[in-house]
Amino acid sequence: MAKLALENVRKIYKNGYEAVHNFSLEIEEGEFLILVGPSGCGKSTLLRMIAGLEDITSGELWMDGEIGNYKEPGERNLAMVFQNYALYPNMSVYDNIAFSLSVRKKDKEEIDRKVHETAKLLGIEQLLDRRPGELSGGQKQRVAIGNAIIRNPRALLMDEPLSNLDAKLRTQMRVELAALQHKMKTTTIYVTHDQTEAMTLGSRIVVMKEGEMQQVDTPANLYDAPANKFVAGFIGTPSMNFFEAQAVREEEGVLLLVGEHRIRLSGEDAARLRAHGADKVWLGIRPEDIAVSAPQEGRQTERRPGWKEGLLADGNYLEVLITDIELLGAEKLLIFLLYGKKYVAKVPAETQVKTGEQRRLYLNMAAAHLFDCATEKRI
Ligand SMILES: Nc1ncnc2c1ncn2[C@@H]1O[C@H](COP(=O)(O)OP(=O)(O)O)[C@@H](O)[C@H]1O
Ligand SMILES: [Mg+2]
Structure with missing residues (x-):
């Protein structure tokens, strides 16, 4: 009772x-x-x-x-x-x-x-x-x-x-x-x-x-x-980033279009999205699941399970403008601009980045979250 x-x-x-x-x-x-x-x-x-x-x-x-x-x-x-x-x-x-x-x-x-x-x-x-x-x-x-x-x-x-x-x-x-x-x-x-x-x-x-x-x-x-x-x-600070994405079903997996970026979804996430059938989704990525360099160059590979596997799939990046940097101690926050909206990435403090730079940011797709744009429910 x-x-x-x-x-x-x-x-x-x-x-x-x-x-x-x-x-x-x-x-x-x-x-x-x-x-x-x-x-x-x-x-x-x-x-x-x-x-x-x-x-x-x-x-x-x-x-x-x-x-x-x-x-x-x-x-x-x-x-x-x-x-x-x-x-x-x-x-x-x-x-x-x-x-x-x-x-x-x-x-x-x-x-x-x-x-x-x-x-x-x-x-x-x-x-x-x-x-x-x-x-x-x-x-x-x-x-x-x-x-x-x-x-x-x-x-x-x-x-x-x-x-x-x-x-x-x-x-x-x-x-x-x-x-x-x-x-x-x-x-x-x-x-x-x-x-x-x-x-x-x-x-x-x-x-x-x-x-x-x-x-x-x-x-x-x-x-x-x-x-x-x-x-x-x-839940989580800084908050999760949400990118509006168009889902395109392919023979294998699903392609998420975020503006001109083509982000490939595979495995279970792709299967769930296929079964769900939504065309418009929110792609949710936490700041700590975004990195400045490809995994083989940095130490970020070990940070979270699935990180490496997620990054090795081709095209999981966004070309962005770094507008602000905020030092937190062992880490720093990169505020970046993409299609007129601001987002946040959290990277190791020693990462070489400057404000005003155009950079390629990699997404850990193994830790991606997908939400239906209409209902806002998790897919
Ligand atoms: N006595 C009251 N009369 C009318 N509305 C109230 C009264 N007390 C609280 N509210 C309203 O109810 C909602 C919930 O309030 P509350 O339970 O205090 O929220 P929280 O503790 O989560 O901040 C708020 O919109 C608040 O303005
Ligand atoms: Mg209260």
């Missing part, structure tokens, strides 16, 4: 706006589930409906096999962790962690045992006498989580808890959070608009757009087999 389940859940706000359409999902015991999507896609609305802070317009919320729609927030046994951690500044760490038990007038000894147990789990036993003002961001996060999990909630709900932090701290806290959840094994639903955060945290990720679920999958599958053009463009 799923810990929590949503069945055809919809949310229509009073002003008539439908923020969530027909959303169905099962969340398993102990799972770390991420809800990700651009701002305004309905993530907070969903989380608030689960928490009981917002009515469910139609559909069902199941909690351990019972309908939860009409339960008061306090009866749902869910804990929410907020962005600012909502700690009491004048109370010690001990009292902050104990808070939800002490307001329920639990036995002092039991509270003491639980506070110590929780603090030990979170690795903050030595901080129990401090006040929130004397803690680092990571320590505050642990205290807030301690306060949330001490009553052993059915699930932990987190709405963009790291979004107030600077980039460096965010990366650090994200790593901590993943390790903590792994240790606590508390069922967790975590909302973020940041795909990098989603990809590093979750074992399962739900990608949303405009109130609709686009795909639910592991990070690896979202990256390697995005269900549609939206997911493909949303």
Whole structure:
């Protein structure tokens, strides 16, 4: 039995706006589930409906096999962790962690045992006498989580808890959070608009757009087999490039015409495209699957499986104009222009390229993604 389940859940706000359409999902015991999507896609609305802070317009919320729609927030046994951690500044760490038990007038000894147990789990036993003002961001996060999990909630709900932090701290806290959840094994639903955060945290990720679920999958599958053009463009930085292509069926394989470029598709991709029958497709290539030189010249050959095989097929290149170069450290981004549109390639930092140059860029066709131009679904 799923810990929590949503069945055809919809949310229509009073002003008539439908923020969530027909959303169905099962969340398993102990799972770390991420809800990700651009701002305004309905993530907070969903989380608030689960928490009981917002009515469910139609559909069902199941909690351990019972309908939860009409339960008061306090009866749902869910804990929410907020962005600012909502700690009491004048109370010690001990009292902050104990808070939800002490307001329920639990036995002092039991509270003491639980506070110590929780603090030990979170690795903050030595901080129990401090006040929130004397803690680092990571320590505050642990205290807030301690306060949330001490009553052993059915699930932990987190709405963009790291979004107030600077980039460096965010990366650090994200790593901590993943390790903590792994240790606590508390069922967790975590909302973020940041795909990098989603990809590093979750074992399962739900990608949303405009109130609709686009795909639910592991990070690896979202990256390697995005269900549609939206997911493909949303997951990965910089975003996947999309070239509009005309598909021409040949005796063997398929030819993709991108302007005057003739890119040959073979193997499974060609077979799938033939079976699908689309004439107009989006050819999706991630920036890291584009190289400046042919594979035998560079070290790019070993970077990804299939890279070599993909490149050796003739004609898998585009003649482009390099307009900008952005150094990232070990790699650099080449911004290039093709038929009036800008795209991005990610290459090793030592690659010799200059802005203003006309260059031939090679595509790793073994890592290509094809989407139907009409439906935007993966082919
Ligand atoms: N109380 C409300 N009344 C009407 N529309 C709302 C209300 N709250 C949120 N919305 C709208 O619902 C959509 C989803 O909002 P929200 O769930 O907060 O998105 P997210 O958390 O993904 O950024 C947005 O378009 C938002 O403007
Ligand atoms: Mg939100």
